[in-house]
Amino acid sequence: MKRYEKFADEIAELIRTGVLQPGQKVPSVRHASRTYGVSPSTVFQAYYLLEDRGLIQARPRSGYFVREHAKRPLHEPDISPRPAETTDVDVSELVFSVLGSLRDPNTVPFGSAFPSADLFPLQRLARSMAQSVRDMPVREVISEMTSGNPDLLRQIALRYMVGGVMLPMEELVITTGAMEALNLCLQVVTEPGDLVAIEAPAFYATLQVLERLKLKAVEIPVHPREGIDLEVLADSLANLPIKACWLMSSLQNPLGASMSEARKQQLYELLQRHQVPLIEDDVYAELYFTREPPKPVKSHDRDGLVMHCGSFSKSLAPGYRVGWVAGGRYAEQISRLKLMTTISPSVPAQAAIADYLQHGGYDRHLRKLRHALEMQQGAMLASAARHFPASTRVTRPSGGYFLWFEFPEQVDSLQLLQLALAQGISLAPGPIFSATRRYRNCARLNHGHPWNERSEKAMELLGRMIKSF
């Protein structure tokens, strides 16, 4: 064990035993370094580690503080290694019936796929929409349908550049949300009957797209912290004629896993060796809580093998349906397929987002959004620790607005959903995230809504229901 790991464990023990209380400041780096006889860099590394474990949190210009849930944290899930599974996909019925049951706007929306609309600058966006449509030369309404809004393309390319990814603008195709981008990418590189490597658990719409295109899933397990199991993936690529890989390397839905830079690089090298294209779903890219934004696998792409899909749905403008793909060597095919199917996302919606990105203060909005989501994550973790059985496990993502819970073995999350709905609470049950209907005792809960008494009460009720199994 390295010195900083040992020091981090000592601080964690002080938190666990209540010497350091939730909300309390941990010793400053200078103070800790002097008092405990360790170098400032050791203290920094230890605090980064504790931050990563979700136990402490930096406040701008004030230092590090113990997080609210930190005293009695629930353990993280420990997904045991298992081989890949190849399967036909037949989940749509289940997914639609579950999603249908989540629509009631009066429920506590733990099952929702979106954060609260209150967290988005919708009024400011509306002004951008009005302004840009008023100023739009008539000719552009038609010409931009085929090529995409040039200001929006430039703004997206700039954001890639600032994030360390140099992209020629010709690689970018604007789409109707990331969902269209992902669909197009998969259609460009597969034929019905092909095998596609996906994550287990995976975003349920991934499973539905495979089902619709009559593709077979090779489910590769995902570790809640490290991301997709590279050994299992390597083995599958060596032994199966896999035509594409579709995954999320950062803030994976539903586990929240983010791969390290080194593992992203390994993943790229592996796929490159087999010349298997990667469809990288990165819709939560902007919702990180870490100091540095996570970089996509796309940042390692040397020969256009990675199709990187993004969206404004989760970070700025849900309902505007504007996403994109940086399509690498497949960009032209993707663009043509888009023209043959939907032609173009709405031109006014593109113009509104382009205007907002130029003048609306996107980065300021994102800082506020990330802060709200991080606070709400802490509140949900603390509440779960208070009300759920102590053997419950929960992920600790470094961003986004989902937590993945693993309840005791006997809990059936599909039944739990029915019990919860009857009490006005929704949740996303584990089996909708798997082609093989695993994760029966698991559920994904959304903390993207302002935390209040109703949320706390709902967690208490859920806890009672879980204990009743």
Ligand SMILES: Cc1ncc(COP(=O)(O)O)c(C=O)c1O
């Ligand atoms: C993992 C993931 N990918 C893609 C999408 C779709 O994004 P969009 O709304 O931009 O189509 C979602 C939305 O729920 C998602 O969670």
